[in-house]
Amino acid sequence: MARVFVYGTLKRGQPNHFRMLNESVGTAQLLASAVTTERFPLVIAGENNIPFLLNLPGQGQKVHGELYRVDERLLNFLDDFEQTPTLYQRTLVTLIVKEWLGQADDEERSAAGGVTEAFVYSTTTYQPDWPSLPHYEDYDAHGNHGLVYICPGPAGPT
Ligand code: PCA
Numbered sequence: 001m002a003r004v005f006v007y008g009t010l011k012r013g014q015p016n017h018f019r020m021l022n023e024s025v026g027t028a029q030l031l032a033s034a035v036t037t038e039r040f041p042l043v044i045a046g047e048n049n050i051p052f053l054l055n056l057p058g059q060g061q062k063v064h065g066e067l068y069r070v071d072e073r074l075l076n077f078l079d080d081f082e083q084t085p086t087l088y089q090r091t092l093v094t095l096i097v098k099e100w101l102g103q104a105d106d107e108e109r110s111a112a113g114g115v116t117e118a119f120v121y122s123t124t125t126y127q128p129d130w131p132s133l134p135h136y137e138d139y140d141a142h143g144n145h146g147l148v149y150i151c152p153g154p155a156g157p158t
Contacts (some may be wrong), residue, residue, distance in 0.1 A: 002075050003118040008051035008066035010138050015141050015149050026074025029103040032067040034095040043133040048150040051139045061137040067118055088121035103104040
């Protein structure tokens with residue numbers, strides 16, 4: 001089992017959330033809503049308007065998202081889907097839990113001060129202008145930025 005913090009198209013209500021629910025590739029349980037303890041630039045970039053958390057702690061805003069418990073199969077699927085390690089890199093991030101949700105067990109809920117760690121798909125490889133794009137704290141593919149995410153085909157993001 002592993003824990004993954006999702007901040008982009010994998011969140012509930014977002015265009016790739018169905019991939020978290022596809023039991024033929026593994027299982028995920030929603031544990032909590034959470035926010036990063038540090039600031040990061042979360043930008044929308046590229047031809048397909050893909051959200052990227054740039055691994056530049058201290059810049060941008062604290063990023064809001066969802067914490068999941070996933071099995072190894074789903075983690076492998078997500079690594080492939082997110083083109084890790086070329087497009088994104090899977091790194092660790094420190095989070096503050098906003099609200100534990102039904103599927104978190106007592107041990108998970110005992111995290112001191114609600115501070116916990118999880119994997120995140122962030123990137124250290126990006127175009128030089130990306131850090132100066134607008135920063136978001138709570139991604140929504142249909143937000144008033146107008147940068148609607150263009151879904152990848154079955155092969156994954158392009
Ligand atoms: N998918 C991953 C990284 C960005 C994206 O759209 C996520 O939702 O966290």
